[in-house]
Amino acid sequence: MTDEHGEPAPLDGNGLGGVLGAFLGVDVTDAILVCDGCGRQQVLAALVVFGAGPGGVARCRGCSHVMLRVAEIRNELVVDLRGTTRLRLRRP
Amino acid sequence: MPGPLPWLPAYLVERRPETAAAATLVLGVPGWPGHLPGQHVDVRLTADDGYSTQRSYSLAAPDHGATVELTVQRVADGEVSPFLVDDLAIGDPVELRGPVGGWFVWSPTLPTRTLLVAGGSGVVPLMAMVRARHEAGAAAPMRLVYSVRTPDDVLYAAELERRGRLDEGLEIHVVHTRRAPPGDARPTGRLTREEIGSLAWPATEEVLTYVCGPTGFVDQVAGDLVALGYDDHRIRTERFGATGG
Amino acid sequence: MGIVTPGFRGRGRDSAPELPPGQYLTHDFPVLSAGPTPHVETDDWALTVTTEAGARSRWSWRDLLALPQETPTVDLHCVTKWSKLGTRWRGVSLDVLLEDVETAADFALVRCFDGYTTNLPLEDLLDGQAWVAHEYDGEPLARAHGGPARLLVPHLYLWKSAKWISGIELSDTDEPGFWEQLGYHDYGDPWREQRYAGD
Ligand SMILES: Cc1cc2nc3c(=O)[nH]c(=O)nc-3n(C[C@H](O)[C@H](O)[C@H](O)COP(=O)(O)OP(=O)(O)OC[C@H]3O[C@@H](n4cnc5c(N)ncnc54)[C@H](O)[C@@H]3O)c2cc1C
Numbered sequence: 001m002t003d004e005h006g007e008p009a010p011l012d013g014n015g016l017g018g019v020l021g022a023f024l025g026v027d028v029t030d031a032i033l034v035c036d037g038c039g040r041q042q043v044l045a046a047l048v049v050f051g052a053g054p055g056g057v058a059r060c061r062g063c064s065h066v067m068l069r070v071a072e073i074r075n076e077l078v079v080d081l082r083g084t085t086r087l088r089l090r091r092p
Numbered sequence: 093m094p095g096p097l098p099w100l101p102a103y104l105v106e107r108r109p110e111t112a113a114a115a116t117l118v119l120g121v122p123g124w125p126g127h128l129p130g131q132h133v134d135v136r137l138t139a140d141d142g143y144s145t146q147r148s149y150s151l152a153a154p155d156h157g158a159t160v161e162l163t164v165q166r167v168a169d170g171e172v173s174p175f176l177v178d179d180l181a182i183g184d185p186v187e188l189r190g191p192v193g194g195w196f197v198w199s200p201t202l203p204t205r206t207l208l209v210a211g212g213s214g215v216v217p218l219m220a221m222v223r224a225r226h227e228a229g230a231a232a233p234m235r236l237v238y239s240v241r242t243p244d245d246v247l248y249a250a251e252l253e254r255r256g257r258l259d260e261g262l263e264i265h266v267v268h269t270r271r272a273p274p275g276d277a278r279p280t281g282r283l284t285r286e287e288i289g290s291l292a293w294p295a296t297e298e299v300l301t302y303v304c305g306p307t308g309f310v311d312q313v314a315g316d317l318v319a320l321g322y323d324d325h326r327i328r329t330e331r332f333g334a335t336g337g
Numbered sequence: 338m339g340i341v342t343p344g345f346r347g348r349g350r351d352s353a354p355e356l357p358p359g360q361y362l363t364h365d366f367p368v369l370s371a372g373p374t375p376h377v378e379t380d381d382w383a384l385t386v387t388t389e390a391g392a393r394s395r396w397s398w399r400d401l402l403a404l405p406q407e408t409p410t411v412d413l414h415c416v417t418k419w420s421k422l423g424t425r426w427r428g429v430s431l432d433v434l435l436e437d438v439e440t441a442a443d444f445a446l447v448r449c450f451d452g453y454t455t456n457l458p459l460e461d462l463l464d465g466q467a468w469v470a471h472e473y474d475g476e477p478l479a480r481a482h483g484g485p486a487r488l489l490v491p492h493l494y495l496w497k498s499a500k501w502i503s504g505i506e507l508s509d510t511d512e513p514g515f516w517e518q519l520g521y522h523d524y525g526d527p528w529r530e531q532r533y534a535g536d
Pocket residue numbers: 001002003004011014015132147148149150151163164165166167168169170171172173174213216217330331332333334335336337
């Protein structure tokens with residue numbers, strides 16, 4: 001998805017809710033994540049998400065650090081969390 | 093959410109034109125688990141040669157059992173939206189996955205004031221909130237500020253006008269960016285920070301805010317609200333990408 | 338396969354001639370990005386090749402343009418399943434860039450101005466198979482498509498053709514890049530449908 005200047009117009013973490021929910025069985029868009037780059041705390045729904053490539057890339061809204069990478073690989077969901085220091089989930 | 097989300101077959105029951113560029117699709121979804129205002133679904137379309145693609149669409153109405161409503165605005169040259177607005181035939185299937193979302197959701201039992209700010213088709217999930225408030229007879233005040241290009245682009249125009257007139261504690265403000273209706277005192281143009289400040293409750297009040305629309309619009313409004321002193325943690329946002337302005 | 342929606346065709350797809358398995362033909366040039374598009378001025382642009390011994394070679398924008406240029410016309414195959422045929426590029430062959438680089442390395446890790454990385458065997462950058470491209474269809478390469486310059490390795494899936502290339506590290510070990518870390522294929526041959534590790 002691009003805007004009129006051909007720039008990618010990112011989505012946000014709400015858009016990742018479907019694929020994550022399909023595998024995890026719980027909604028995680030309200031999970032709280034702490035950025036490994038700048039320490040900012042934010043809900044998953046508020047992350048900046050680039051979704052059109054081989055997978056989804058979620059970046060910190062403060063410093064643009066890559067916090068999550070998500071891909072559906074065959075029948076698996078793979079989530080790379082190396083940009084996230086801490087992840088907090090509410091009991092469903 | 094009652095377990096992993098499967099793809100559910102959904103059948104077009106009815107198509108209601110909303111504007112020249114948008115239509116509401118009423119879909120029958122056997123086994124639909126129910127949903128909350130603000131949630132969306134992923135829609136998957138598959139061609140006969142196996143090619144498939146998916147997009148997200150907000151649920152436009154509160155939970156009414158096994159039918160759901162989506163309002164889709166046509167994006168020029170879009171792959172999915174023109175097909176849904178113009179071509180999907182009554183009785184034909186698509187696949188839905190949902191309901192999706194646990195943060196960008198609203199409940200009529202919330203005691204606080206709710207500020208809704210919509211840009212273009214971003215009004216769709218906020219309309220589900222306006223409708224849910226009406227159906228529940230909820231009393232907590234709600235304001236909708238809806239930015240749209242021209243009067244012809246206003247989704248749910250008649251219903252919004254009626255709700256604003258009849259529902260106690262609900263205010264509707266439509267602002268036009270390109271062309272205003274005759275007699276509108278407001279000059280056309282984008283929603284400014286000052287204007288948001290004057291339409292919203294003071295930042296000192298306890299207000300929960302929902303902002304939805306094209307990414308640029310949401311970024312702008314959320315930034316303005318924070319600059320006006322609104323607490324970042326009480327602003328919920330949902331971005332639709334480049335579309336929907 | 339999901340339930341078929343009658344009448345749905347998808348965007349601009351033609352009945353495809355000979356395409357790699359699982360691919361569909363497109364006439365657009367979709368922009369796929371993992372992040373914001375970096376603004377790299379040609380004055381600030383440079384390409385650095387680092388060997389396994391730590392030796393560096395560096396080319397400025399002027400250096401790049403002063404090298405012999407080629408104009409490959411190639412087919413592109415994206416792992417997200419679209420293929421685009423007959424795309425026209427201009428750039429410098431990696432054979433030229435690596436000609437005087439002293440190396441016995443087997444692998445290359447490509448680095449980019451936006452932090453993106455991708456890995457591939459060094460031999461796939463050689464023998465007329467790869468370019469640092471800076472023009473597309475007769476115009477300077479648009480930023481959204483990797484301008485000022487991107488890697489072009491059309492015989493592998495397009496995620497290997499890294500946009501906004503800034504460097505190539507040569508190494509004896511194969512270090513997975515941005516998508517390869519998640520489970521995308523280290524090689525990525527579209528004709529063998531090597532989308533994921535193990536394919
Ligand atoms: C959580 C969520 C909820 C959503 N809810 C709704 C909803 O309720 N109703 C609704 O109508 N949409 C909604 N959307 C947007 C929807 O998912 C699609 O993005 C939209 O329908 C366009 O899809 P498409 O296949 O028609 O266009 P695509 O084929 O995906 O893209 C259209 C093409 O046009 C370009 N383009 C798109 N918009 C513009 C623009 N404004 N200016 C210039 N170029 C542009 C793009 O770069 C792209 O190349 C929602 C999105 C999300 C993430």
